[in-house]
Amino acid sequence: MKTQQLITAFSLLLGVYATPLAAQQPLNFTVKANEIKSAVSPNMWGxxxxxxxxxxxxxxxxELVKNRSFEFSMPLMGWSIPKEAANNGQVLIINRQTVNSANPRFARVTVPGTRSFALVNEGFRGMGIKAGEQYNFSVYARQQASTAVKLTLTLLDESGKAIGSTTIAPTGNSWEQYKGSFTASATVPKAKLQVQFSGPGVVDVDMISLFPQHTWKERPxxxxxxxxxxxxxxxxxxxxxxxxxxxxxxxxxxxxxxxxxxxxxxxxxxxxxxxxxxxxxxxxxxxxxxxxxxxxxxxxxxxxxxxxxxxxxxxxxxxxxxxxxxxxxxxxxxxxxxxxxxxxxxxxxxxxxxxxxxxxxxxxxxxxxxxxxxxxxxxxxxxxxxxxxxxxxxxxxxxxxxxxxxxxxxxxxxxxxxxxxxxxxxxxxxxxxxxxxxxxxxxxxxxxxxxxxxxxxxxxxxxxxxxxxxxxxxxxxxxxxxxxxxxxxxxxxxxxxxxxxxxxxxxxxxxxxxxxxxxxxxxxxxxxxxxxxxxxxxxxxxxNKGSVVVPILKGNSVISGQDSVYASSVVDHTTGELVVKLVNTAATPIPVALVVQGVKLATNANLTILKSNDLQGLNSLDQPMHISPATQNIDIKGKTIRTNIAPWSFYVIRTKITK
CATH class of the missing domain: 3.20.20.80 (Glycosidases)
Known part of the structure; x- marks a missing residue:
């Protein structure tokens, strides 16, 4: 039996629902909107x-490449050599600690014949690739002994099918950064990047990197x-x-x-x-x-x-x-x-x-x-x-x-x-x-x-x-x-x-x-x-941070768990609004009446509700908005805001005020 059904049945046994909702007396709270209790720090919620x-x-x-500079404790962690390429060359990890202590390792790839050697990077639990997105590749490389090894970069889907590719031809025997771009032809949640080396020759590579073009603010x-x-x-x-x-x-x-x-x-x-x-x-x-x-x-x-x-x-x-x-x-x-x-x-x-x-x-x-x-x-x-x-x-x-x-x-x-x-x-x-x-x-x-x-x-x-x-x-x-x-x-x-x-x-x-x-x-x-x-x-x-805190009381006491209700209230000086937050931790709806003192209220308010009928309810990748806020307008008569707080819910009420 679901949690809601159990609690509802138990509540009925206790007679919680003996009185119809319409006949229940509301909880009366007072909001002293003209009495500033304290300022709200601009840094309050972070x-x-x-x-x-x-x-x-x-x-x-x-970054999509894991261990791009071969500096993990196991230098080739995240990298693998395809079986079909294993006999076509070799990779050595060179440690130049005395030359570059911050980034000591690089890979030296030797391709003795005309066939191709390859390294494949698995990414971080795969690489998330989007169809139509441009991907920007970069690598630091240098050739050895006047060779001219070419690098072909290919994105592979889970079945090994190519979904994007480009070729880079490093030149010279000093370290330089080389770049290339390509557009992915498919959306793949767990792709891999294959770096294919075509020889013959010897090439050194480091900082093998792949980024989507559309990062935050398009920054490299x-x-x-x-x-x-x-x-x-x-x-x-x-x-x-x-x-x-x-x-x-x-x-x-x-x-x-x-x-x-x-x-x-x-x-x-x-x-x-x-x-x-x-x-x-x-x-x-x-x-x-x-x-x-x-x-x-x-x-x-x-x-x-x-x-x-x-x-x-x-x-x-x-x-x-x-x-x-x-x-x-x-x-x-x-x-x-x-x-x-x-x-x-x-x-x-x-x-x-x-x-x-x-x-x-x-x-x-x-x-x-x-x-x-x-x-x-x-x-x-x-x-x-x-x-x-x-x-x-x-x-x-x-x-x-x-x-x-x-x-x-x-x-x-x-x-x-x-x-x-x-x-x-x-x-x-x-x-x-x-x-x-x-x-x-x-x-x-x-x-x-x-x-x-x-x-x-x-x-x-x-x-x-x-x-x-x-x-x-x-x-x-x-x-x-x-x-x-x-x-x-x-x-x-x-x-x-x-x-x-x-x-x-x-x-x-x-x-x-x-x-x-x-x-x-x-x-x-x-x-x-x-x-x-x-x-x-x-x-x-x-x-809904507000500028200053104003008191919200039941009688002369702050509202902190009485009758399963928790509350706070602020005034937003920027927008000229009163903001009241109400939390109902009970399994039953609770009618409330907020009597607002010291200001004149508008005739309506914006109400945002976050709630679920299942205390164990979750959001997920497939249902990202399962529990998410919903908004509506409510009418206000005179100086009193009335609402029924739903079971297991969080309410935010915003309304314009004037002195």
Whole structure:
């Protein structure tokens, strides 16, 4: 029996439906629209990006070739030699570590006769190819001993049929980049790229790359347009990058070092992705970071989607869940210098060292960096010791930069309490709270910030998501039950914007064939993508952010779970509208009457409804809009807005107001 049927039957036994709906007395709420409780931060609802679940390589970074520079731990990982070509030549991987430490390896292909040798790249769980799309190939190559090996690039569908091809003829014995383009004749979700070498001769190749022409804003080395569009549609206030535990690394040698992710793409150092074997149930040994999506691209993406950039930097501590490795305090200087240089890279004049690099990469104007995270999810006195040193140096040189500080991996317990007490005494700027828990936890904690110190540090709800089956396993789903609980919890975040200044769901992206962690906000395969019910909750909050919070009360109390209803209200000064958010977590409809004080209402309102009759309902690649918002108009009489909140639903009401 379905969940809805069970609950309906149980409710009938209890007599919930004994009174006809029309006869039920509405819940009366008062909205004091002329009483400003607090301002809403422009950064309030944002995005947390981490390279997990093939989010970067194989995801938003549009490169189709895996291990394009042969720098994975197994140099030919992702590449194969067709049986029919195996005896026609050979490939050697040459390591030139002393010559080029950032990109030491390249492939030397020898074709002794007139037949053809070939390498085939499998892509990231295949290559998503669209009919009629132009694909741009590039390679760095040089000929050996006056030979003239030609390269024929062919896209192959799942059956091995060619669906697009072009030929490149490298010349000379020095490294040069060669390019070619072709148009695909078919749509294929899991294509491969064959690079055929026709001799005789010897040729060296490196940085074998394939991009679609239509990336976000048509940029070379660009991003996957459909995924960026989903982010842009959120209208995020900030973009936090690059994580997450990626920042820390399993050990310090594997940490994220931003300076190795900027400059020429072919000079960025590839490293193992720390999520490749983190979870035994989703091991991904071919997961590496090419850093084609690096700090410059993160800043550029932030600017593109109108979000404030929020970089998080390593503070000399590796992941405490893994190695607990820390750098000695007297050796912190390089880590602190990285932070200072990043501010210069983002904001510095073009005549500064790092500002000049930003300009050389195509962005002479500053990125207007205003905030930065020191460490990710660290805890203990060793974190406080290092944060204190970072803060002193950064604030002395850049006092306007706001610093984000870790409160550890959870929202309570000894680790949290120690950091919360200590960092408050140190007058930290913004404290980063993380919570992954059950839907029930989110419902119970919607009033978490009602009693927080109004004069203490501000709060960043930096990572949160309701988990249906416990944390850290492969069974969690982006169910409507989880999204609804998050919607209820977020009324408490919005109601307390004098304390909570930023919030972001996490993680953001997941490839359906390459994920390590669930749930996630947006799912995709090689061709398609969709927003989860949780995505639409985030979108409704971010697109209806408002300028100031105004009280919404039942009697003299805030509405936070009474009668299964959660609520918050804001006024949008830009549009001159009152915005009320209502969440019904009950299995029955609830009539409400919103008496609005202090302003004059229009005669109608726009109502957006996000709901499902199935708490375990999901969106999918085949049904991407199964649970998605619907809009309608409702009439208003006098000072009262009346509506029936459907079972298990999230309502957003917008109406024009005048004083």
């Amino acid at each position: 995005i947390f990006f981490e390279d997990i679940n093939l989010s970067a390589d194989g995801g938003i970074y549009a 080395n660009g991003l996957r347009a459909d995924l960026v569009q989903l982010l842009a549609d959120l209208h995020p206030g900030f973009l936090r990058f690059p994580g997450g535990c990626i920042v820390e690394g399993r050990e310090l040698s594997n940490r994220y070092q931003w300076k190795k992710t900027v400059g020429d793409v072919n000079e960025r150092t590839v490293i193992m992705n720390r999520w490749n074997n983190e979870f035994a149930h989703r091991a991904t040994p071919d997961y590496f970071q090419s850093f084609g999506l690096g700090f410059f691209e993160y800043f550029q993406l932030s600017e593109d989607i109108g979000a404030s950039p929020l970089p998080i930097l390593n503070c000399g501590m590796a992941c405490q869940f893994n190695s607990s490795e820390v750098v000695a305090v007297n050796e912190l200087d390089p880590y602190i210098q990285d932070a200072l240089d990043l501010i210069e890279f983002a904001n510095g004049d073009v005549n500064t060292t790092w500002g000049a690099l930003r300009a050389k990469m195509g962005h002479p104007a500053p990125f207007n960096l205003k905030m930065m995270g020191v460490g990710n999810e660290q805890w203990g006195p060793q974190y406080v010791e290092r944060y204190t040193i970072f803060a002193k140096v950064i604030k002395e040189k850049y006092p306007a930069i706001q610093l984000i500080n870790s409160l550890g991996p959870g929202p309570d317990g000894d680790k949290f309490t120690f950091l919360n007490d200590t960092l408050r005494k140190l007058h930290a700027d913004i404290l980063d709270e993380h919570y992954y828990s059950s839907p029930e936890w989110f419902l119970k904690n919607a009033s978490r910030y009602d009693s927080y110190d109004r004069k203490g540090p501000k709060i960043f709800a930096g990572e949160y998501a309701a988990h249906s089956k416990g944390v850290g396993n492969g069974d969690n789903k982006n169910s409507w039950q989880c999204a609804l609980a998050e919607a209820a919890f977020m009324t408490g975040l919005e109601r307390n914007t004098d304390v909570v200044v930023m919030a972001s769901y996490a993680p953001l992206l997941a490839h359906v064939d390459g994920w390590q962690w669930a749930p996630d906000l947006i799912w995709f395969d090689n061709l398609r993508s969709y927003g989860t019910p949780n995505y639409y909750v985030q979108k409704l909050y971010a697109n």
